[in-house]
Amino acid sequence: MYVHRPTAGTAGWTVHRSAVNANPAAATNITVTAGFNTTIANTVTMAFWASANDNTWGTLTGTNWLKTGLSNQYRNLGGSDQAHTAAYNIRPTIGAVANTTQTQSSSLAARTSIISWGQVAIPANDLCAAPAPLTSSTSCVNTAGTLTGATYTDIPTIDCGVSERSDVWYSFTAQSPNPTISLSSAPAGARLQLFSGACGALVSEACGNGSITASGLNIGTTYRIRVYSDPNEEGTFNICVQDPIPANDLCANFIQLTATGTCSPTAGTLLNASYTNIPVIGCGIATRNDVWYRFTATSTTPTITLAGLANARLQLFSGTCGALTSLACGNGSINATGLTVTGSLSVAKELNLAGTSKLNLASDITLVSDATNTA
Known part of the structure; x- marks a missing residue:
């Protein structure tokens, strides 16, 4: 057996030229045709010969072809007679790989194969x-x-x-x-x-x-x-x-929340959100990236809370998206009062974070009804 290691410990081998098989006619001198140029340095090309008899393989010819370290031949003398041999061509530089020939002891049809590996990082x-x-x-x-x-x-x-x-x-x-x-x-x-x-x-x-x-x-x-x-x-x-744009980036595409008697968080994100143009912003801050939620009030005094988002702001509206009326604002939470109708909730940040590293923060928004006034 012959082992050829890469020239650097950080390198490995890859197939530089895929295997090509051939069936040459019966002869004593069997040639493996290479006929190609390597395109990278440090390549190892191997040729293989086989015949369906226990022939002896002998003389090897061809520029830069060797079989040092390889057994000259293998002969199976027990039952299904066959003989095969191999040789190698090592090139440290880019260049042509020559044809190679080996001689067998009698004229027989043979099978040949040639394949080339290249060193890569x-x-x-x-x-x-x-x-x-x-x-x-x-x-x-x-x-x-x-x-x-x-x-x-x-x-x-x-x-x-x-x-x-x-x-x-x-x-x-x-x-x-x-x-x-x-x-x-x-x-x-x-x-x-x-x-x-x-x-x-x-x-x-x-x-x-x-x-x-x-x-x-x-x-x-x-x-x-x-x-x-x-x-x-x-x-x-x-x-x-x-990353996708949030599904609830627009006021009209709100996510519906359900008021409950306990805190039941809904995951959300401001990542890739855009801001909504609100003509009368009320207590909120304009031109801040936002996402939207909607709920149906089941009590007059629900608590709306937001967790997991720095500088988080909440703003509560009534009305439709084209005619919003600001009802309340809060830094992380709102304790609403006097609600009787469906409301729309805008979640915004104090800073416009579009394109900044802070956009990996998520928000959990929770709507909780007053336990004594739950419908």
Whole structure:
């Protein structure tokens, strides 16, 4: 056996030229045709010969071809006779790979094969423990990646993924519960797998063929993305994580809340929200990104609370979206009084945070009825 290691500890091997098989006619001198130029430095090309008899393989010819360290031949003398041999061509620089010939002891039809490997750098994010960080955005902002030179990760519970496939890793901190993760310009059979948890205890959340639309992610939690292909294909790709605009970004697209006698939070976010033009802002602050909720009053004095969001503001309105009347404002909570009709609730921040790092904060909004005045 002959072992050729990469010239650097941070490098690995990739197929530089795929295997080419041939069936040459019967002869004593069997030639394996190379006839190609390597396009990267540090390549190893191997040639193989086989015949269906216990022939002896002998003389090897061809520029830069060797079989030092390899057995000259293998002969199976017990039952199904066959003989085969191999040789290698190591090139430290880019250049031509010559044809090579070996001689067998009698003229027989043979089978040949040739394949070339090239040395490549292992991707920096080849391991789960060293993911490349991604930041989600309102649009798809691509990050370039590659599977060339990657190795596979042993994942005990693979779930919806495919095991033993060369992969690379990314991580992101969720800024919304349902971001979309997308691959583009990727190799054939490209796959994505989303995980929560640490590398030693990964929990599969979702899989996708080129994209994943996640759901139920915890805002502020870091998740890992595994990129691979099935079957193993190398090559480059682009990846991005995109957050949606909140469904309740507009007054007319409010989320309905239900008043209860206890605090029952509803998760929300201001990530990617826009501001609403309100002609008569009342006690609120204009031109601040906001989202909208609506409830039907079941008591005259409900308490509306907001948690998990710095500098949070609440504003309570009556009326329709085109003719809002401000009823009350609060820094994190409102103790409403005198309600008798359906109200609309605007959640806004004191600062316009569009495009800032603070947008990874979530808000929980709760509507609680006065226990003594619940309808």
